[in-house]
Amino acid sequence: xxxxxxxxxxxxxxxxFDEALSLVDRYRDKAEVLAGGTDLLVNMKCGTATPSIVIxxxxxxxxxxxxxxxxxxxxxxxxxxxxxxxxxPDVARYYPVLRDVAHLFANVQxxxxxxxxxxxxxxSPAGDFIPPLLSQNAxxxxxxxxxxxxxxxxxxxxxxxxxxxxxxxxxxTITLPPLSTDYHSGFVRIxxxxxxLAKISVATVFSLRDGNFxxxxxxxxxxxxxxxxxxxxxxxxxxxxxDDQTIGEATAMAAExxxxxxxxxxxxxxxxxxxxxxxxxxxLAAVExxxxx
Amino acid sequence: xxxxxxxxxxxxxxxxxxxxxxxxxLVSANETLLSALRNQLGLTGTxxxxxxxxxxxxxxxxxxxxxxxxxxxxxxxxGENVTTVEGLSDGSKLNPVQASFAELGAVQCxxxxxxxxxxxxxxxxxxxxxxxxxxxxxLRGNLCxxxxxxxxxxxxxxxxxxxxA
Numbered sequence: 001x002x003x004x005x006x007x008x009x010x011x012x013x014x015x016x017f018d019e020a021l022s023l024v025d026r027y028r029d030k031a032e033v034l035a036g037g038t039d040l041l042v043n044m045k046c047g048t049a050t051p052s053i054v055i056x057x058x059x060x061x062x063x064x065x066x067x068x069x070x071x072x073x074x075x076x077x078x079x080x081x082x083x084x085x086x087x088x089p090d091v092a093r094y095y096p097v098l099r100d101v102a103h104l105f106a107n108v109q110x111x112x113x114x115x116x117x118x119x120x121x122x123x124s125p126a127g128d129f130i131p132p133l134l135s136q137n138a139x140x141x142x143x144x145x146x147x148x149x150x151x152x153x154x155x156x157x158x159x160x161x162x163x164x165x166x167x168x169x170x171x172x173t174i175t176l177p178p179l180s181t182d183y184h185s186g187f188v189r190i191x192x193x194x195x196x197l198a199k200i201s202v203a204t205v206f207s208l209r210d211g212n213f214x215x216x217x218x219x220x221x222x223x224x225x226x227x228x229x230x231x232x233x234x235x236x237x238x239x240x241x242x243d244d245q246t247i248g249e250a251t252a253m254a255a256e257x258x259x260x261x262x263x264x265x266x267x268x269x270x271x272x273x274x275x276x277x278x279x280x281x282x283x284l285a286a287v288e289x290x291x292x293x
Numbered sequence: 294x295x296x297x298x299x300x301x302x303x304x305x306x307x308x309x310x311x312x313x314x315x316x317x318x319l320v321s322a323n324e325t326l327l328s329a330l331r332n333q334l335g336l337t338g339t340x341x342x343x344x345x346x347x348x349x350x351x352x353x354x355x356x357x358x359x360x361x362x363x364x365x366x367x368x369x370x371x372g373e374n375v376t377t378v379e380g381l382s383d384g385s386k387l388n389p390v391q392a393s394f395a396e397l398g399a400v401q402c403x404x405x406x407x408x409x410x411x412x413x414x415x416x417x418x419x420x421x422x423x424x425x426x427x428x429x430x431x432l433r434g435n436l437c438x439x440x441x442x443x444x445x446x447x448x449x450x451x452x453x454x455x456x457x458a
Contacts (some may be wrong), residue, residue, distance in 0.1 A: 004344035011305065011322035011368055034366075041364045042345045054322070056369055083358070107434020108412070109349055112358045113365070194433060195347075 004045040010053045017062040017143070021170060023055050025145045028167040031055050035079060036114040039122055058115070063172050068094060073178040078117025078171040083108075085116055095176060096289065097132045097185035097203060104128070104189060117171045120156070123163045123226070124197075126265075130157075130227040131203035131219035132187050133174065141173040148172065157226040183207045183215075186286030188278050192265070198222045199266035200274055202282040206237070213237040213246070218279065223258035223271055230257060233279075247283055251276030305368040311336070312380030320367040327351045327362035330377060338378040338407045342436075349435040352408040353377050359415035378407035381414065389455040390414050390448070399448035401439035409435050413449045422453055 012031075014020040024031065032051035034040050035058045043049035063077035068090035076085065085091055086102035105111060105128050119129045120140070130153075138153040142165060153174070156163050165171065179185075189201040201221035207214045216237045218230040233253050240246045260271035304319040311334060318333055330336040330353070342350030344363050351363040354376040381388040387395065390413050400406050409432065416423060416431040423431070428449045437445065 006323035006325065008321070008323050011366065013369070037364050037366065038346055038361075041366075045344060056366065059369055059371075107349060108415070108431055109352055109359050109361045109434055110346065112360050 006041065006044055007047075007050065009044075009051055012053060012055045014055065014057065014060060017057075017060055017170070017172075020055060020057045020060055021143055021145050021168075024170055025168040027053050027055070033057055033121075033170065035118040036081065038110050038114045039118060057170070063117075066091065070178060072175075074176040076116050076174040076176075078120075078173060079115050080117075081112060082106075082114045082116060082119070083111040086111055094179060094181070095136065095185075097135075097187050097205070097286075098129070100187050101128050101132050101189075101203075104187075104194075107195065116174060120153075120174065121163060121165065121171055123157050123159075123161050125160055125224060125226055126198045126201065126222040127227070128189065128198065128201065128221070131201050131221045132185070132205075133176070134219040134227055134229055135185070135203040135205040135217040136176045136179060137217065139175045140171055141175065142166075142169045143172045144169045150175075154229060159225045179205070180207065184286035184289060186282040186284070186289065188282040188285060189221075190274060190278055197265060200260075200271050200278050202275075202278045204279070204282040204286050206283075206286065208242055208287075212239050212241055214239070218282075220254070220258060220275065220279075222265075223260045223275060225259075228258065230254070232257060242287065247280055250283075251280045254279050307368055307371050309370045309372060310374045312376055318367065322366070322368055324367045325363055326353070326365040326367045326370060326375070329367035330362060330375075336377050336379050340404055340407055342404070342408075347436075348405070348408075349412065350405050350408040352411040352435065354411055354415055357415065357418060359412050376411075378410055381410065388414070390417065390452040393448040393452035393455070394445075397444055397448045397451060399441065399444040401437070401441045405435060405437045405439075409437070409445055413452065416449070417453055423449070425450060 012023050014023055031053040034054050034056045064079040065077045066080050066084055066088045067075045082102050082105055092099045119127050133153055139150050140153050140156050141148055141150050185205045187203045189198045191198055198221055203219045206216040216234045218233055219227055221227045233250050237250055254275040255272040258275055260268045262268045306319055308317045318329055320329055330339050339353055339362055340350040342348035346361050346364050351361055352359050353362045356374050390410050412435050428446050
């Protein structure tokens with residue numbers, strides 16, 4: 001039996017978020033931050049992560065709640081489990097596309113263990129929550145011993161696995177502005193099997209005014225080093241009628257604007273070929289869903 | 294809290310409930326809950342399948358939620374309430390999911406069975422009357438390489454009617 005064993009490391013278990021911040025400040029690049037463990041521990045077992053120090057923050061009783069108010073929108077604590085997002089009535093009502101993603105995301109065990117903050121900090125171009133959060137104009141709040149700073153989520157990612165989070169910082173909160181209930185939203189993830197990571201994913205958010213597209217936000221996952229917004233396609237759709245011809249012209253633009261790689265999940269060629277179809281599906285999924293009540 | 298890197302081999306004392314029993318263990322930082330259950334407590338009902346979260350054979354319950362014991366550090370379970378497949382029966386009286394598996398023959402080689410039973414148990418605690426689709430969705434991570442899924446789903450649905458509220 002090829003038993004996968006975790007290598008030895010020093011485990012630090014802060015009791016409070018402030019204690020966690022002082023530990024990341026002290027150990028910086030020497031330490032990895034452990035939240036739900038569903039990614040880091042796998043990477044450590046497989047030898048792709050080799051930290052000598054692990055700072056376990058999953059049990060810290062802070063930034064683990066999901067709060068909504070109509071004026072400020074949604075605040076997702078970075079340590080909230082994906083299960084908490086899945087079960088939140090506010091998310092289901094006001095941000096239904098996030099509920100869709102949580103439902104598709106993975107099996108219930110990984111939902112119970114994994115955190116929304118972990119999915120973002122891992123910064124995988126195929127991270128399932130990133131496209132819908134980008135399409136909701138999310139911000140992230142980063143904390144450090146010297147204070148907090150707030151960034152647009154789109155400015156957080158630099159490349160595969162790379163973010164602008166400094167080694168002395170921890171992600172605290174992901175915030176989403178309120179979304180008027182007449183908006184439509186849809187998410188499509190194309191995978192080989194239900195449990196696989198995305199070959200390509202698209203999250204679309206827009207409203208319809210007299211049958212015309214308005215305030216369109218389109219984000220593509222797994223087609224470039226980071227998840228991408230599509231400003232050209234968004235601008236093209238603004239004010240145009242929601243019909244087959246418009247959608248056809250928009251989807252034809254998609255393949256030109258992505259730079260997918262060939263990896264074990266798909267080829268660059270195939271990703272280009274299905275990009276338009278995935279965009280069409282996500283728009284149609286959004287149209288079909290009646291806006292939140 | 295020990296912070297010297299040379300202390301990485303130091304054992305960590307962890308106190309938690311296992312199948313209702315207060316339990317205290319000394320664990321290494323790199324010891325998984327799965328290893329602590331099997332190797333320290335002799336609870337070998339929980340199985341090691343893939344070790345990387347792909348098969349769910351190691352599913353146990355922590356505070357009523359199904360989680361993977363192969364990707365949980367034992368040292369992080371201070372104060373938690375862990376239930377394994379050994380904790381489901383009342384003496385020799387099987388719990389409804391176990392009884393249903395036995396009655397309907399929802400077992401082939403048996404290796405995935407404890408994980409399946411723990412997952413179904415968590416489902417029925419949350420949703421006492423699931424549809425077949427809900428059972429299949431909830432069990433999507435639990436792999437059976439004998440491919441005996443039909444009887445497993447049947448057993449879950451049969452057990453649903455007999456769980457105590």
